[in-house]
Amino acid sequence: VSAESPWRALKETKLPAGIGWLHTLGSQLLFLVATQIATGITLALVYAPSADNAYASVAFIERDLRGGSLVRALHYLGASAFVVVLFLHLLRVFAWGAYKPPRAALWRTGLAIFGVVLAFAFTGYVLPWDLRGYFGTKVGIEVAASTPLVGDRLKQLIQGDTQLGGVTLSRFYAIHVAVLPLALVALVGLHVWHLRRVGITAPWDATTDEGTAARTTPFFPVQAARDGVAVLGLATLLLVLAQLVPAPLEAKADPTTTTHAASPEWYFFGLQQLLRLSPGKWTFVGGVLLPTLVAVALFFLPELDRNPSRRLRDRPRALASMAIGLVALAVLTVWGGVNVRRERAAIAEIAAPATTSRGIAPIDSALVARGEALYKALACGSCHDGASGRDANLPPRLDLEGSRAQFGWLVAYLEKPTPIRYLAEDTRPTLRMPSFDLQADESRALAAYLVGLREPGRVPDWRPSGRATRQEGEKLFSQYQCLGCHRVGEQGNRVGPDLTHTGARLTPSYMRSMIIAPDRVVPGTAMKDNKLWDEEADAIVIYLMELK
Amino acid sequence: MSDLNATPASAPHPGDLSTTRRRVLSIVATCSGAVAAGLIGVPCLRVLLSPLDHAGLAGRHRVVPVAALAESRPQAVTVSIERVAGYRKEVTQLLVWAYLEQGTPVVLDATCTHMGCNVAWSPAETLFVCPCHGGRYDTHGVVKSGPPPRSLRRLDARVEDGMVWIELGAPS
Numbered sequence: 001v002s003a004e005s006p007w008r009a010l011k012e013t014k015l016p017a018g019i020g021w022l023h024t025l026g027s028q029l030l031f032l033v034a035t036q037i038a039t040g041i042t043l044a045l046v047y048a049p050s051a052d053n054a055y056a057s058v059a060f061i062e063r064d065l066r067g068g069s070l071v072r073a074l075h076y077l078g079a080s081a082f083v084v085v086l087f088l089h090l091l092r093v094f095a096w097g098a099y100k101p102p103r104a105a106l107w108r109t110g111l112a113i114f115g116v117v118l119a120f121a122f123t124g125y126v127l128p129w130d131l132r133g134y135f136g137t138k139v140g141i142e143v144a145a146s147t148p149l150v151g152d153r154l155k156q157l158i159q160g161d162t163q164l165g166g167v168t169l170s171r172f173y174a175i176h177v178a179v180l181p182l183a184l185v186a187l188v189g190l191h192v193w194h195l196r197r198v199g200i201t202a203p204w205d206a207t208t209d210e211g212t213a214a215r216t217t218p219f220f221p222v223q224a225a226r227d228g229v230a231v232l233g234l235a236t237l238l239l240v241l242a243q244l245v246p247a248p249l250e251a252k253a254d255p256t257t258t259t260h261a262a263s264p265e266w267y268f269f270g271l272q273q274l275l276r277l278s279p280g281k282w283t284f285v286g287g288v289l290l291p292t293l294v295a296v297a298l299f300f301l302p303e304l305d306r307n308p309s310r311r312l313r314d315r316p317r318a319l320a321s322m323a324i325g326l327v328a329l330a331v332l333t334v335w336g337g338v339n340v341r342r343e344r345a346a347i348a349e350i351a352a353p354a355t356t357s358r359g360i361a362p363i364d365s366a367l368v369a370r371g372e373a374l375y376k377a378l379a380c381g382s383c384h385d386g387a388s389g390r391d392a393n394l395p396p397r398l399d400l401e402g403s404r405a406q407f408g409w410l411v412a413y414l415e416k417p418t419p420i421r422y423l424a425e426d427t428r429p430t431l432r433m434p435s436f437d438l439q440a441d442e443s444r445a446l447a448a449y450l451v452g453l454r455e456p457g458r459v460p461d462w463r464p465s466g467r468a469t470r471q472e473g474e475k476l477f478s479q480y481q482c483l484g485c486h487r488v489g490e491q492g493n494r495v496g497p498d499l500t501h502t503g504a505r506l507t508p509s510y511m512r513s514m515i516i517a518p519d520r521v522v523p524g525t526a527m528k529d530n531k532l533w534d535e536e537a538d539a540i541v542i543y544l545m546e547l548k
Numbered sequence: 549m550s551d552l553n554a555t556p557a558s559a560p561h562p563g564d565l566s567t568t569r570r571r572v573l574s575i576v577a578t579c580s581g582a583v584a585a586g587l588i589g590v591p592c593l594r595v596l597l598s599p600l601d602h603a604g605l606a607g608r609h610r611v612v613p614v615a616a617l618a619e620s621r622p623q624a625v626t627v628s629i630e631r632v633a634g635y636r637k638e639v640t641q642l643l644v645w646a647y648l649e650q651g652t653p654v655v656l657d658a659t660c661t662h663m664g665c666n667v668a669w670s671p672a673e674t675l676f677v678c679p680c681h682g683g684r685y686d687t688h689g690v691v692k693s694g695p696p697p698r699s700l701r702r703l704d705a706r707v708e709d710g711m712v713w714i715e716l717g718a719p720s
Contacts, residue, residue: 051638135665135680138663138664138665139663139664139665139680141664142662142663142664143663153600156599156600156602157596157597157599157600159599160599161599161602161633162599162602162603162604162605163605163633163640165633165638165640166633166636166638167599167633255640255641255643255666256624256626256641256643256658256666257666258624258643258658258666258667258668258669258679259668259679260665260679261665261679261680262663262665262679262680275663275681275695276681276682276695278695279662279694279695279696279697280695280696280697281697283662283695283697343679343680343681343682346677346679346682347668347677347679350668350669350670350672350677362623362624362625362626362643363612363616363623363624363625363626364625364626364628364641365609365610365611365612365625365626365627365628366626366628366639368612368613368616369610372613402616452612452613452615452616453613453615453616454615454616454618457619461621461671463671
């Protein structure tokens with residue numbers, strides 16, 4: 001290699017005659033390295049690597065930053081393209097037998113680059129701090145934690161903490177933007193250096209057994225032009241795709257959600273499926289051991305495959321292994337993808353309609369504690385004292401509030417109370433709920449405490465069943481003359497509570513209990529027990545749920 | 549690089565170093581390099597390994613008023629645990645499923661023992677269902693199907709003044 005000018009040296013490099021388009025994959029990878037570095041630095045200029053701000057900064061990049069969503073999509077798709085092109089490059093090298101001596105070191109640095117790219121994908125996944133990143137990463141770390149003996153310590157070292165949290169985010173960010181790029185650049189440098197030393201493997205028919213070309217051709221201009229066109233094609237494809245497929249950003253990471261089916265990026269579906277196939281104590285075998293063994297086998301491929309020939313027809317065993325490997329990978333990936341869809345559908349069904357006031361959202365103990373303190377500080381109990389239950393002129397008891405009121409309505413009501421009951425204009429004492437000028441977070445806390453007050457014995461949980469319809473409900477509602485006491489919009493009377501917005505206010509379970517057995521829910525209530533059939537009550541509730 | 553190594557062996561000059569001296573100097577070169585790397589590397593390594601001493605969520609934590617729990621019907625509760633995570637106080641939210649069994653609170657850690665996702669309660673199946681890989685547990689947290697290796701962790705729960713508290717041990 002001439003030392004005068006690297007550019008000239010490259011131009012004059014002799015390549016084996018007969019190489020073609022498949023050999024542009026390496027240049028495409030170099031282009032992708034540059035793409036990921038350029039888009040990555042652009043994103044890093046805006047991104048904030050802390051659990052408090054990461055999501056907001058990524059949402060800003062995605063929604064408000066000029067050109068932000070495009071650069072983010074390029075970085076996201078660039079990662080996928082990297083895996084695809086790297087895989088094709090590896091297949092080409094395998095098929096050509098280019099891993100055989102004297103190119104073992106070239107093969108190994110290439111594999112190491114593949115490992116680094118997968119590590120990039122893993123550490124980059126958590127950075128947006130959204131649900132998919134959080135839970136996808138959690139599963140990835142748990143796989144490592146299934147390692148016998150050292151699993152827990154390994155997990156703690158990866159996370160940087162006992163929990164997956166802000167510390168983990170800092171760690172992954174540093175690895176993603178400092179450790180891995182340095183490793184990648186060093187490995188690519190080594191890879192290219194090896195390549196310049198031993199040269200590209202010549203096609204089967206134009207070579208000696210060492211893969212030295214019988215005839216050569218300069219890199220410039222024919223192969224250089226092919227490389228250029230291939231890179232331009234890839235860049236165009238990336239840009240078009242980036243316009244069509246935005247990089248995903250789900251809701252902010254919430255460690256307490258129970259309805260997010262964690263899934264990795266598509267190129268990990270195969271590994272994820274291996275994990276599904278190794279239940280219980282086998283997690284380590286399928287999740288760690290097997291993939292590691294495959295990686296080790298590939299690493300030592302130059303030693304394992306001692307067949308000196310590179311011609312396809314002389315290598316039935318190598319080609320059969322490649323075919324088996326490809327089929328296994330394809331089956332696992334597709335199977336994994338199908339399962340991801342199935343699991344998402346299954347959990348969506350469980351997460352669907354919520355009947356209690358807070359639905360499936362968990363009770364937040366800290367918020368409840370704050371709400372309880374507020375309840376005492378504001379002396380809520382001095383008006384809502386329980387003695388008032390039977391007199392509609394007095395404030396309602398709150399011992400059933402969690403069964404009765406919807407969380408969202410309570411929050412809004414506490415912030416700005418609006419009358420619901422019509423007070424009888426007689427000599428009885430009357431009290432109206434005053435406004436306590438609560439801040440939004442205070443009313444949330446108070447509501448969180450109140451919805452915890454439930455008595456499922458008096459108000460059993462109920463879900464709308466399939467049979468009753470809204471139309472039936474509306475008919476029954478007028479048939480039983482509900483408007484004789486209640487009011488809906490401009491119709492009805494002002495005796496019982498106003499039902500105009502009842503679908504947003506009361507839980508379906510409460511409405512149903514109140515219709516079926518009012519006296520059991522509120523002893524001494526003025527609400528009439530019409531002795532309805534269950535199906536009739538169901539229909540009326542379905543009608544009332546639509547009054548919002 | 550191979551050129552540099554090859555030169556002295558093939559053609560010794562009069563001014564060359566003796567074999568012993570060469571060996572000593574090569575040991576000096578190797579060792580001083582290793583020590584220099586260690587001088588910088590060990591402090592870095594100490595920091596890298598420091599997460600191993602981090603405390604877990606051990607301690608006594610307030611969960612929810614017992615009045616908010618229902619007999620045999622699990623309710624999700626997030627227990628907010630304030631702890632020092634690195635440089636700042638962080639509120640770690642632990643999700644638990646709580647219910648009453650003949651009046652006594654049962655509190656289960658919602659973390660699936662397979663891959664750490666939070667299990668959801670399916671009223672239709674009356675089972676805990678993990679959204680990630682389909683693991684299923686019964687009301688007591690015992691594995692019914694799917695990949696989880698162990699039962700859900702049952703937390704040590706007791707009631708004081710109408711409030712449910714849990715006691716978390718050191719991480720296992």
